[in-house]
Amino acid sequence: MHRIFASESAAAPGDSHEQVVLCHDRDSGLKAVIAIHSTALGPALGGTRFHAYASEEEAVQDALNLARGMSYKNALAGLDLGGGKAVIIGDPTKVKTEALLRAYGRFVQSLGGRYVTACDVGTYVADMDVIARECDYVTGRSPEYGGAGDSSVLTAFGVFQAMRACAQRRWGAPTLAGRRVGVAGVGKVGHYLVEHLLEDGATVVVTDVNQAALDRVRTAHPGIEVAADAAALIRADLDVYAPCALGGALDDATVAALTASVVCGAANNQLAHPGVEKDLADRGVLYAPDYLVNAGGVIQVADEIEGFVFERAKAKAAKIFDTTLEIFARAEADGVPPAVAADRLAEKRMADIGRLRSILLPGDRRR
Numbered sequence: 001m002h003r004i005f006a007s008e009s010a011a012a013p014g015d016s017h018e019q020v021v022l023c024h025d026r027d028s029g030l031k032a033v034i035a036i037h038s039t040a041l042g043p044a045l046g047g048t049r050f051h052a053y054a055s056e057e058e059a060v061q062d063a064l065n066l067a068r069g070m071s072y073k074n075a076l077a078g079l080d081l082g083g084g085k086a087v088i089i090g091d092p093t094k095v096k097t098e099a100l101l102r103a104y105g106r107f108v109q110s111l112g113g114r115y116v117t118a119c120d121v122g123t124y125v126a127d128m129d130v131i132a133r134e135c136d137y138v139t140g141r142s143p144e145y146g147g148a149g150d151s152s153v154l155t156a157f158g159v160f161q162a163m164r165a166c167a168q169r170r171w172g173a174p175t176l177a178g179r180r181v182g183v184a185g186v187g188k189v190g191h192y193l194v195e196h197l198l199e200d201g202a203t204v205v206v207t208d209v210n211q212a213a214l215d216r217v218r219t220a221h222p223g224i225e226v227a228a229d230a231a232a233l234i235r236a237d238l239d240v241y242a243p244c245a246l247g248g249a250l251d252d253a254t255v256a257a258l259t260a261s262v263v264c265g266a267a268n269n270q271l272a273h274p275g276v277e278k279d280l281a282d283r284g285v286l287y288a289p290d291y292l293v294n295a296g297g298v299i300q301v302a303d304e305i306e307g308f309v310f311e312r313a314k315a316k317a318a319k320i321f322d323t324t325l326e327i328f329a330r331a332e333a334d335g336v337p338p339a340v341a342a343d344r345l346a347e348k349r350m351a352d353i354g355r356l357r358s359i360l361l362p363g364d365r366r367r
């Protein structure tokens with residue numbers, strides 16, 4: 001079980017959480033965990049995952065891990081937001097009701113803005129609109145309510161910016177023109193990414209387990225190459241591999257078989273276990289850290305807090321290009337893999353900017 005209260009001697013700086021709330025409403029069946037990892041940079045923003053966990057311990061563990069990840073993602077994305085995440089326990093196709101979502105909304109409201117929610121696996125824009133009937137701290141809402149709509153648009157744009165930075169670092173020019181890029185997973189994010197790549201002059205090879213997703217890409221881009229499956233794609237002759245499906249895409253076998261010299265994709269938690277980042281570096285593969293690369297989505301929903309303006313959010317997502325280059329430069333200077341450099345930069349921003357609140361302002365209360 002993950003430790004919630006890390007001791008002073010905790011090894012990793014991001015190892016402890018500020019607050020974990022268990023929410024229960026017997027009549028609606030709501031059982032939820034809200035985990036706030038850090039509010040050093042501002043309210044903790046992160047989505048609500050609705051999933052049939054095998055146990056309550058597993059749900060708590062997932063909330064803790066995901067909340068920590070959001071602190072790092074939001075910090076590197078340059079947002080004035082901390083990291084948090086919530087999970088609702090249960091099969092969303094069976095137990096999701098208006099009453100349950102609204103009960104959940106009341107618990108989020110009870111935190112007074114310390115946690116701001118959004119969509120995640122199992123929750124959708126329409127659910128956020130229901131939650132918002134009880135709660136002021138909801139993003140990822142429908143455009144009719146001032147929401148940003150589908151976050152995969154800017155997620156894909158951000159991935160493309162990170163990939164351009166990879167190309168700059170590896171081949172000396174910020175373009176994928178003339179490169180062969182393999183995209184594993186052409187769902188919401190992957191199919192937009194394919195469009196950016198083709199427009200930039202790349203050759204694209206795709207794969208997906210879902211025939212409908214493949215058909216959509218093939219209809220839009222007849223003649224696009226298709227690999228039999230992810231294993232075949234990894235072995236294909238590629239310059240760039242873009243995991244855009246599930247987590248854990250980079251394990252020992254994948255790293256050993258990879259032909260691409262750049263890995264840059266949208267999927268969360270791409271490294272199957274600690275140490276894979278070093279194996280990639282040792283094999284000379286340039287790996288752009290996932291939570292940096294895929295921050296376009298959270299940048300998009302975070303913009304809703306100020307009243308959504310697409311061009312402003314897009315400009316912020318474009319900065320993923322610069323941050324990716326900065327991470328590569330820091331990784332080289334410190335002699336560490338980019339994933340480690342990314343963690344260090346996120347921790348530095350949380351410390352440097354979080355510290356500013358120690359400067360007392362009129363109206364601040366100190367007891």
Ligand code: NAI
Nearest residue numbers: 151152155185187188189208209210213245266267268297
């Ligand atoms: P999606 O569910 O729309 O697309 C994923 C696609 O991957 C589906 O078409 C699915 O059939 C395919 N897939 C699943 N297993 C596969 C396999 N073994 N081989 C090949 N294809 C496979 O999801 P979405 O929204 O496009 O997200 C993709 C990834 O990006 C996920 O890891 C997600 O967590 C991450 N992400 C998405 C964001 C967003 O705004 N949608 C934001 C940040 C991260």
